[in-house]
Amino acid sequence: MNLWTFLIPAAAVAGTVVAAKRGAMVLAIGLGLVALLPLAALAAAVGLPALLIAGVAAGVWLWHRWTRSSSTVNRWGSRSRRKSGVASTLDVVRHAGSGAMRRRACAVRPSLAGMDRRDRWRLPVAEVAVRLCRTGLLWVWSSVEDVTLIFGGPRTGKSGWLAGQILDAPGAALVASTRGDLYDLTSSRRGERGPVWVFNAVGLAGLPSTVTFDPVSGCGDPVTAGERATDMLAATTRAGSSGDREFWDAQGRRVLAALLHAAALGEKSMRDVLGWLADPEAASREVTVLLRRSPEPAFELDLGQFLGTNDRTRSSITSTIMPALGWLTSPAASAAAGLGEERPWARPLDVDELLATNGTVYLLGGEEAQVAPLVCALTGHIARQARRTAATRPGGRLDPPLRLALDEAALICPVPLESWTADMGGRGVNIICAFQSRAQLLARYGTHDAATILNNSGSIMVFGGTRDRDDLQFWSTLTGERDEPADTVDPARHSTARGTRKTAVLSPAQIANLPAGRVLVIRRGIPPVIGRAQMIWQRREVRWAQFADDHPELVERLEQLAAWWQAMPARVSLRIGRLVRRRAVARPIRGVLTAGPHEPPQGRPRLVVVDALPLDDEDDRDRRPTG
DSSP states (O other), X not given: OOTHHHHHHHHHHHHHHHHHHTTOHHHHHHHXXXXXXXXXXXXXXXXXXXXXXXXXXXXXXXXXXXXXXXXXXXXXXXXXXXXXXXXXXXXXXXXXXXXXXXXTHHHHOGGGGGSOHHHHHHSOGGGTEEEEEEETTEEEEEETTSOEEEEOOTTSSHHHHHHHHHHHOSSOEEEEESSSHHHHHHHHHHTTTSOEEEEESSOGGGOOOSEEOOTTTTTTSHHHHHHHHHHHHHTTOXXXXXXXHHHHHHHHHHHHHHHHHHHHHTTOOHHHHHXXXXXXXHHHXXXXXXXXXXXXXXXXXXXXXXXXXXXXXXXXHHHHHGGGGGGGGOHHHHHHTTOSSOOTTOEEOOHHHHHHTTOEEEEEOOGGGTOHHHHHHHHHHHHHHHHHHHTTSGGGSOSSOEEEEETTHHHHOOOOHHHHHHHGGGGTEEEEEEESOHHHHHHHHHHHHHHHHHHHOSEEEEESOOOOHHHHHHHHHHHOEEEEEEEEEETTTTEEEEEEEEEESSOHHHHHTOOTTEEEEEETTSOOEEEEOOOGGGSHHHHHXXXXXXXXHHHHHHHHHHHHHHHHHHHHHHHHHHHHHHHXXXXXXXXXXXXXTTSOXXXXXXXXXXXXXXXXXXXXXXXXXXX
C-alpha cells in the first residue's frame, strides 16, 4: 500500500478547509475535487466497507460543523456582506417568487389540491398571492394568508397600488375608502367577476347606497350584540387613554350591548336605542321587559346596574356611548342603515351571497361625518360572518379567500387588527391595510397593539414621503446593517488604510426620499427589497380598456385582425389538405392495363384509372378520372 494514497487526500482536504475559511471558494472546490481522485486506490487499499464508514463519519462531522451556531452566524454575516444587506435574486425566487407561491397553493386554497402539478404551475399567481413589487425582472409576492400593511403619505401611490390588488382578488372583496377613486378605478372590472354593491354612508360622489346595514340586525344573539357594541365604540376611542377612560369604555360596551340586544328582541331601531340613552329613566320599564325575553340574564343585570347608579356615573356612561351614535344625525348614514324612506334599489347586505358570488362591496365613509362607527360595525359584521362560514369549509378556510382592502383604515374602520391579524389569515380572509404613517397606527391602536399588528404582518410596504424622524429611524433599523468600504487616512505617515465600517442598509434620509413608484418591502423570510410598485393605470389590461374607450373603431378592426390571425393555422391546414388530395387524384393510384374502346387489341395499351381518391366535397369540379 502506497503512503501517498493517504497523504494526497489528507493534504487536499486540509487545503480545502483553509481555502474555505479564507473565502477562496474556487480554490476550495478545486482541492475538494483533487481529494476525490484517489478514491479508487483507497477502496482497493483499505476495502470499500472501511471507506464507507470513514465517509459517513466525515459527513457527520461536516454536518455538525455546518449547523452549529457559530457557523450559521458566520454564513449569515458573509451572505449579508456579499448581498449588501438586501435580498438577492435567489432569495426572491426561493421565498417570494411565483414558484414559491404556487408550491403553497394547495395549503392556502384547499380546492386546488385535486389539480395535477402541470395545471397548478399554469395557475395565475394572483389566485394564491398578492403582488407587492418588481425588482429587476422578478415580481415579489406575498401569500394570501399573510397580512400586508402599506405606509405612505398622501399622493404617494398607496391607492393606485391598492386598486390593482382589488382587481386581482380571486374571490369576494370588501373595499373601505374615504374617497370614490377606488370605486371609479375598479368597479367596472370587478363587475365582470361578480355583483357590485355600494354602502355610501356619507353620500360621497353622489353614489347611492345599493345595500343597507342596520346595526340592530343579528343582535338577538347575545354574542353578536357584544361584538357589535365593541366595534362601534372602538371607532370613537383613541389609544393612550387614561385608566379611567378604559373603565368608562368597558362600561359603555356593556350598556350598549344590552340596549342593542333589547332593540333586536323588540324589533326596534337604532333611533329607539338613541331615545333610550337620552332618557334612561323613562325607557327603563320598556327595556327591562324586552330583556326578560333574552336567554342571557346578564344583560338585564347590566341594564339594572346602569339604571340604578347615580346620575353622575350614568351621565359618564351615556357620554361614552353617544359618539358611537352620532351618525344618526346624518341623513346619508341613516339611509344607509335603512332608517330613511324605503328605497327599492337598496336591500340588506347578505354576507353569504357576497361570498358565494365573488361579489364586491364598497364602503365609503369619512371620520368628519361621524360615520366611522357604522362603517366599522359593517366591516366587523362581514369579517366575523366570513370567519364563521370558513369554519364549515374544507380546511377551515374560505376558498376563494375574502380580501379586505382597507384604505385609510385608521380613519374610517379601525377594526381590532391586533386580533384579526393573528387569526383571519388562517381562515381564508386576506387583509391589506393602508396607513399614512406608523405614527397614525400608534395613535389609533397604542404602542402595544401597534407592535402586535406589525409583528403579525407578513409584508410591509413603505412608500416615500415620510417626514417623521421616529418612523424613518424605525424602518431604517428594520432594514439592518451592512459593511461599507472605508479608507482611513493618516496625514502624519502619508498612508491610507483600507477597511470597512457598519452602516444602515437604508438610511432614514434614503427612505424619506424614495422616488415616486419606489417602495421598501420588508417581508418575512427575506432581507429588505427595493422595488417598483405597479399602479393600476400601468397594467396592460387597464391600458387596453382605456385605449378601447378612446378608439372604439380601431379596436374593432384590431379584434377582427386578431380573429383572422387566430384562424390562420386552420385555414393553412385546410389548404394543404386540399393540395395533397388534388395531387393524389392527378397521379394514378390503381389501374389496369387495357385497350381503348376504339383501338385494336394489337395497339399500344393505355392505363385507365379504375379507382381514385376523391377531392374535398366542397369542390366537385375536379372529380374526374385521369387516363
